Amino acid sequence: AGDHIYSWRQAYFYSHHGIYVGEEKVIHFTKGLDKETVSSQYTFSSCPCKSFDDPCPRCGYYSRSHGVLCSCLDCFLSGGDIYLFKYAVDRVYFVVQARGGTCTLASSDPPESVLHRAYYLLENGFGDYNLFRNNCEDFAIYCKTELRVQTSAGRSGQAASFMAATSTIDSLSLQFSKLFRSGTRDTSIRGLGTLGCKMLYTYSSNRLASDIGVRRDVARVPVEKLIVRTRIEHKEKEALNNRTETRTTSMLASDIGDRHDVAKVPVEKPIVRNRIEPEEEEASNEM
Numbered sequence: 001a002g003d004h005i006y007s008w009r010q011a012y013f014y015s016h017h018g019i020y021v022g023e024e025k026v027i028h029f030t031k032g033l034d035k036e037t038v039s040s041q042y043t044f045s046s047c048p049c050k051s052f053d054d055p056c057p058r059c060g061y062y063s064r065s066h067g068v069l070c071s072c073l074d075c076f077l078s079g080g081d082i083y084l085f086k087y088a089v090d091r092v093y094f095v096v097q098a099r100g101g102t103c104t105l106a107s108s109d110p111p112e113s114v115l116h117r118a119y120y121l122l123e124n125g126f127g128d129y130n131l132f133r134n135n136c137e138d139f140a141i142y143c144k145t146e147l148r149v150q151t152s153a154g155r156s157g158q159a160a161s162f163m164a165a166t167s168t169i170d171s172l173s174l175q176f177s178k179l180f181r182s183g184t185r186d187t188s189i190r191g192l193g194t195l196g197c198k199m200l201y202t203y204s205s206n207r208l209a210s211d212i213g214v215r216r217d218v219a220r221v222p223v224e225k226l227i228v229r230t231r232i233e234h235k236e237k238e239a240l241n242n243r244t245e246t247r248t249t250s251m252l253a254s255d256i257g258d259r260h261d262v263a264k265v266p267v268e269k270p271i272v273r274n275r276i277e278p279e280e281e282e283a284s285n286e287m
Contacts, residue, residue, distance in 0.1 A: 006140075007076065029136045030067070059071045068125055095207075121227075145212070
């Protein structure tokens, strides 16, 4: 018990993570499935193979449930294979992994501490789910290490890999086009090989720099303190949304299309009114 496990989803497009707590049970953090939107099947975390409206007879897991949940191992795996997330790996092992979300340089805490955090978050939640900043991998890594990124919400290995790949492609795409527009064929081939090596190095370096075991903007945050902070942030977010909604309502109320103190005035009337108002003002001044 206390192991960080994961299973690949959507033809190895991404993986779902959780903490194995024993007795074929897993505590994990999920967005849940929105039955009304097809796109949610590719962006939510659990991707259960069961139907929308049939809860699991063993654990009661429901496909549209969201937040921190405890389900049976079969529901967590959803037909996929089980993998063990590795901690305290060396830099060479980390860099040679083609995909993120499989290991970290950070060390794991003892199983009893991991289980305490997992069960505490099961009762109190882990904040709002965000695919890139607060997802199932962030949840599992926090349970194992008590580490949180201080500058923003956490960035999981999968999200770091995506960002690293995007950054690498953006920085090297222009170099590819320049390479093929200039030089001979042999020069282009040699340059292509060099550029490929450079791309691999850049991608691996960006992944390594984003790992929670290397970053300097991380700190240990006790789970009780994390919950207090999460609740404060949630209240601040609600207050901001309320202010934004009030401001929007005020703007709409002042729009000429919604006001009740407006009327259509033929063009001749404003001209007559403009002539009368100066005369009335002069008369008032004379009095």
